[in-house]
Structures are given as C-alpha cells and as structure tokens.
Amino acid sequence: MLVVPASTHDTAGGRQVLLDSYFAGRRLQLVFGDGMFAGTIVDWAARLLGLRVQVVRRPAGQKGFEVLPRRRVVERTLAWITGHRRHARDYERRPDHAEALIRWAMIGVMARRIDRRAPARRPGPRPLQRII
Numbered sequence: 001m002l003v004v005p006a007s008t009h010d011t012a013g014g015r016q017v018l019l020d021s022y023f024a025g026r027r028l029q030l031v032f033g034d035g036m037f038a039g040t041i042v043d044w045a046a047r048l049l050g051l052r053v054q055v056v057r058r059p060a061g062q063k064g065f066e067v068l069p070r071r072r073v074v075e076r077t078l079a080w081i082t083g084h085r086r087h088a089r090d091y092e093r094r095p096d097h098a099e100a101l102i103r104w105a106m107i108g109v110m111a112r113r114i115d116r117r118a119p120a121r122r123p124g125p126r127p128l129q130r131i132i
Helices: 010-023 040-049 073-083 097-118
Strands: 030-033 052-055
Touching: 010 097, 030 097, 052 097
Parallel strands: 030 052
Antiparallel strands: none
C-alpha cells in the first residue's frame, strides 16, 4: 500500500508499489490495473520484475454503466475503508498519516472477518417505533 500526494501520477505510484512489493520478497505473478497502467508500465514490470500486469478496460463501444471484472474488488475495499468515520473525508495532511490510518482501518476489517466465523449478513429494515 502506498499513499501519495494527488500531484503524483498513477503510473509513478504504481511503479513504486510494485518495486516495494518486489523488494519486500512478495512473489507476485499477476497484477490488475486500470487503463492508466496500459503502455510502458506493462513492459517495464514484465522486463524488470517478471510480473504480468493485466489492464482491466471497458469494452469497446460500451454505453452506460457496466460492472468491470476485478474492479468490484477495489471499490468494495475502498467502501470498507470509508466505513470508518475518519476516512469519510480527507482530514489528513500528510500521506504517511493517511497510510497509517488506512492500515488501522483494514486491521479492524480483517479482525472482524476472522472473529465472525460465519458469512456476513446485511441487517434488514428496522421496525418502526411509535413515539408517544
């Protein structure tokens, strides 16, 4: 995971994440990326790191909304992080602080999933209460 300022281009951040994971000893074989990662980063990752970068794109001629494969996983994870109140808005001024708080949020998500021991259930509608 890497949090960078908004002025950093996606490909620069993507290269840094791939290099960090490579030097940390993680043996990735396949990485999914959006359209911003098409082009030189695909060749760079294959040549230098031995990784295959698969770019997930919209089908040609698509009109309207359609769920893209693997994109749902990213959006779902971002929704889990945003479920923690502090992440509902960008309060942090420093990227390293934001990165630390994202780690804490994901630790909470993983701990709840380990402790649950059963599939998650979405709560149903609450019964109406009569106020007298």
